[in-house]
Amino acid sequence: MIDKLEFFIALARQQHFGRAAEECGVTQPTLSAGIRQLEEQLGVMLVQRGSRFLGLTPEGQRVLEWSRRIVADTRTMREEMRAARTGLAGHMRIAVIPTALAMVRKLTEPFQKRHPDVTFTILSRNSLQVLSMLEDLEIDAGITYLDNEPLGRVTSVPLYSERYHLISAAGSPLSDRETVTWKEVADIKLCLLTPDMQNRRIINLHMSEVGVTPKLMLESNSMIVLFSHIRTGQCASIMPRNVAESFGFPEEIRMIPITEPLAEHSVGLVAAYREPHTPLVSALLHEARARATARDFDRNLLSSDGSAILT
Incomplete structure (x- = not known):
């Protein structure tokens, strides 16, 4: 059966x-x-x-x-x-929104040190796909936004908060600023994620709140494509600082906090809402709660220039 x-x-x-x-x-x-x-x-x-x-x-x-x-x-x-019979072992499938891919290791590395017989497949998916794949039993867990669009019936563990920055090459418009506003960012050429990505919908939302729309030069579902175009200086992008830092940008790339309003959105681990969870999912949820409690993902502190400090 x-x-x-x-x-x-x-x-x-x-x-x-x-x-x-x-x-x-x-x-x-x-x-x-x-x-x-x-x-x-x-x-x-x-x-x-x-x-x-x-x-x-x-x-x-x-x-x-x-x-x-x-x-x-x-x-x-x-x-x-x-x-x-054998202890915790097996394979886990996790779908992750693109802007959180750089942070996954902060969960998987300590988990694998604790449970060395567990392996992972990490898939890049948009937030709607994460939830759909959970429902269809295609993945064991996901990492996605928790507070912007409905999640449905899931178990969730907040991990960190995204704060948005203008990522721009030195010498390009606004690159000499300490902070910028959402309205100012709408006046320059941007390369952004595609509208099927919740990150893009969040950006559109905050711009609409101040009565502007982005001046789009290019959109892609690939962070690498966005980064390669930022380097040219022909366009800038909007993304969380931790994402930009994960690519090891040189000093010529500026990361400028966007204020007025200061936008912050929670990202976390999600699993299907059910009891009991599988031993692997239960262990992963436990690890996520421990990491979040220890503030290993997000110190929620601000440096002198208003940017998030991630450790």
Whole structure:
């Protein structure tokens, strides 16, 4: 039964029989037969069929919710029994918003020192994808914004706060300033993340609050693309200081705090809201709470120029 429920979850996610079969590592006829057997066992049609996948029936939507619960509980039970036999070990999948990628090591490094038999896959995803992947059991945890857009039903642990800076090459407009305002930043050419990224939506929000819109020269879903264009001096960007510092910018790149208003948004670890969590997720949540309590992520202090001090 469990394998058929996993087939069904994969089909709902991929919305294509062939791709779902590939994800599950089986042939398409095997997946299709498993879905039909599940329908026979439950006595309802789960999938609207034609020449291709047409969606789930209302009964299928309800069964999908149960399938996620049952599969998640089964995985938790298996992991608990494995941990009881061999100790904490295994592999964790974490999806992370782009602006938090540089900070992940502050969680994974101490965790792996404590639990050396645990390995990680770190994926870069936008905030909506993080939540969707949690719901679909594609990841074990995520790191995303906690206070700007609805999270839904998740367990969350705040890790640090993002504070926004103008990142600009020396000699370019506003680069000689100690601080700048959101209204002033809107007057220069900018390269920003794409609108599907919550960071970009946050930037748009703060600019709209002061009645301006960004003067966009380039947008990308890659931080590396943004950094490479900042270096040219043809455009500046807006991002948290810790992100810029992670790329080791030379002195010619200025990081200028944006004030009026001073924007600050919480970033944290999220996991599916359920009890019990798997042993791996429970241990990761514990590590995150310990790191946050010890203020290992964000000292919440300001230096003399108003920039965040990160240690």
